[in-house]
Amino acid sequence: MISHRDKVAVVGVGFSRVARSSGMTVTGLAIESCINALRDAGLKAEDVNGLGGASPPNAMDVAEGVGIPQMSWYCNFAYGPAAVTGLIEGVSAVASGMCDTALVYRSIVRPRPSKLPPVAQAAMASSAAMWPEAPFRAPYGANNILSWASMWMRRFMHETGVTQEQLGNISVTLRKHASMNERAVMRDLITIDDYLASRFIAEPLRLLDCDFPVDGAGAVVLVPAERARDFPHPPVLVAAANFGVGPRPNWEQWDDMRNQASKYAAERLWAMSGLSPGDVDVAGLYDGFTYLTALWIADLGLCKLDELGDFIGGDSIGLGGKLPLNTSGGQLSEGRIHGIGLINEVVLQLRGQCGQRQVQGAEVGVASNGGGPLAGAVIFRRG
Amino acid sequence: MAVMADRIKPFPVIDDDNRDFWEGARRHELIIKRCGDCGFYIHYPKPFCPKCWSENVQPTRVSGRGHVFTFNIVRQQIAPGIPPPYVVALVALEEQEDVRVVANIVECAPETVSIGMPVEVTFQQEDEELTIPQFRPAARAGGAS
Numbered sequence: 001m002i003s004h005r006d007k008v009a010v011v012g013v014g015f016s017r018v019a020r021s022s023g024m025t026v027t028g029l030a031i032e033s034c035i036n037a038l039r040d041a042g043l044k045a046e047d048v049n050g051l052g053g054a055s056p057p058n059a060m061d062v063a064e065g066v067g068i069p070q071m072s073w074y075c076n077f078a079y080g081p082a083a084v085t086g087l088i089e090g091v092s093a094v095a096s097g098m099c100d101t102a103l104v105y106r107s108i109v110r111p112r113p114s115k116l117p118p119v120a121q122a123a124m125a126s127s128a129a130m131w132p133e134a135p136f137r138a139p140y141g142a143n144n145i146l147s148w149a150s151m152w153m154r155r156f157m158h159e160t161g162v163t164q165e166q167l168g169n170i171s172v173t174l175r176k177h178a179s180m181n182e183r184a185v186m187r188d189l190i191t192i193d194d195y196l197a198s199r200f201i202a203e204p205l206r207l208l209d210c211d212f213p214v215d216g217a218g219a220v221v222l223v224p225a226e227r228a229r230d231f232p233h234p235p236v237l238v239a240a241a242n243f244g245v246g247p248r249p250n251w252e253q254w255d256d257m258r259n260q261a262s263k264y265a266a267e268r269l270w271a272m273s274g275l276s277p278g279d280v281d282v283a284g285l286y287d288g289f290t291y292l293t294a295l296w297i298a299d300l301g302l303c304k305l306d307e308l309g310d311f312i313g314g315d316s317i318g319l320g321g322k323l324p325l326n327t328s329g330g331q332l333s334e335g336r337i338h339g340i341g342l343i344n345e346v347v348l349q350l351r352g353q354c355g356q357r358q359v360q361g362a363e364v365g366v367a368s369n370g371g372g373p374l375a376g377a378v379i380f381r382r383g
Numbered sequence: 384m385a386v387m388a389d390r391i392k393p394f395p396v397i398d399d400d401n402r403d404f405w406e407g408a409r410r411h412e413l414i415i416k417r418c419g420d421c422g423f424y425i426h427y428p429k430p431f432c433p434k435c436w437s438e439n440v441q442p443t444r445v446s447g448r449g450h451v452f453t454f455n456i457v458r459q460q461i462a463p464g465i466p467p468p469y470v471v472a473l474v475a476l477e478e479q480e481d482v483r484v485v486a487n488i489v490e491c492a493p494e495t496v497s498i499g500m501p502v503e504v505t506f507q508q509e510d511e512e513l514t515i516p517q518f519r520p521a522a523r524a525g526g527a528s
């Protein structure tokens with residue numbers, strides 16, 4: 001097997017401002033996060049020759065805004081497992097020699113009120129151009145991830161026996177972590193009673209099972225590992241990175257909860273990395289919805305499926321526990337910057353730069369994004 | 384009754400792949416594409432059979448019977464023109480368990496819906512041009528989980 005193990009290093013991470021309302025465009029936020037990641041790496045715009053991320057924005061606009069004079073690799077992807085998509089594409093670009101220094105980003109803004117007439121909005125919401133399944137969900141008030149996620153959360157609890165209280169402990173624990181993170185938008189502690197009292201969005205999914213929309217962006221600088229020592233911060237190596245995509249493209253037509261894309265992602269990942277789940281010191285697992293985080297823990301082999309409820313319901317996922325989880329507070333506290341916050345936090349942990357919430361001696365970390373039909377994960381290790 | 388130009392609720396935008404399903408609904412028939420060679424039901428519809436690559440894919444009327452594979456109870460407005468509460472379910476069809484039709488479960492209280500509950504198709508007219516399949520508790524006994 002051709003290997004990318006340890007061939008690419010993360011030498012810079014950065015964030016834009018992250019806020020409920022930033023007053024910035026999706027392009028502006030992407031530029032800000034890229035500039036901050038380059039500052040972190042001690043690089044200038046002309047040192048970069050690769051740039052990619054989810055579109056919008058257009059990578060070429062971001063490149064212009066950052067001042068990158070030319071690129072031999074770029075990517076605008078339409079749909080993927082959140083921010084890890086850009087990271088995986090960037091790793092393959094650097095590992096293959098398509099570019100020497102890559103910047104990858106994820107930028108996202110809260111939905112703005114549409115100015116289209118209602119019928120045009122209704123049609124747009126259910127056009128099959130990008131989503132062949134959209135017309136089949138539209139007239140049922142189901143063309144919304146909240147609807148799919150809540151149905152799958154119910155099925156997940158039905159198949160695994162994991163309880164709402166145990167899922168709620170993810171929200172409670174992560175908020176405790178967020179109280180130590182100045183980046184987090186929500187930093188007030190919550191209790192399990194707060195969780196259980198939070199309103200149902202779509203039963204069994206509660207408000208506190210969900211991340212929340214913000215404006216924000218994050219970026220990562222990638223270089224070949226042999227250059228990784230030439231930068232201001234301790235390098236972090238990509239031990240393995242890949243997607244997991246199963247046989248069905250959407251959230252409805254899927255066989256069962258034990259065969260989600262997160263499981264497919266994990267299989268190749270560990271083989272490539274030369275590491276094993278027992279090596280993981282810190283994890284940043286997708287928490288757009290609590291049950292997805294729980295599923296990632298099991299699918300990555302960080303806990304057995306039949307022990308999952310007790311594992312997430314107790315101290316194991318806290319700082320000082322067996323698997324310090326989403327030490328930034330995750331998206332449940334930082335807001336929906338679509339996984340880039342989880343990735344950057346794992347990198348910062350492995351650099352030993354997380355202050356009060358630092359996991360002492362962290363050497364191996366795993367970050368994952370997505371779930372359901374599409375997933376991606378990365379194993380990082382200290383260089 | 385309203386026509387398309389008045390629509391606020393999301394509605395299906397018809398294309399070459401999904402037309403048979405929605406035209407079937409106007410006739411009060413639940414239509415799923417099926418491979419004429421190997422018998423595989425293909426939902427969401429595509430022009431080739433993924434099992435045998437046959438192009439002999441035919442719109443096929445199915446029984447409309449199935450069971451609730453999973454469901455939610457939407458409690459907050461997430462789609463214009465569709466007031467909560469309502470149930471969204473994945474209905475696993477009797478003909479092929481992994482064909483899951485998205486629909487609301489109607490003609491019963493949301494709290495009475497459960498995983499495995501047997502359901503049957505019914506048809507709901509939205510306007511002059513659009514009728515949508517829905518599901519309601521089945522008259523018969525039985526089911527699966």
Ligand SMILES: [Zn+2]
Binds near residue numbers: 423432
């Ligand atoms: Zn066939």
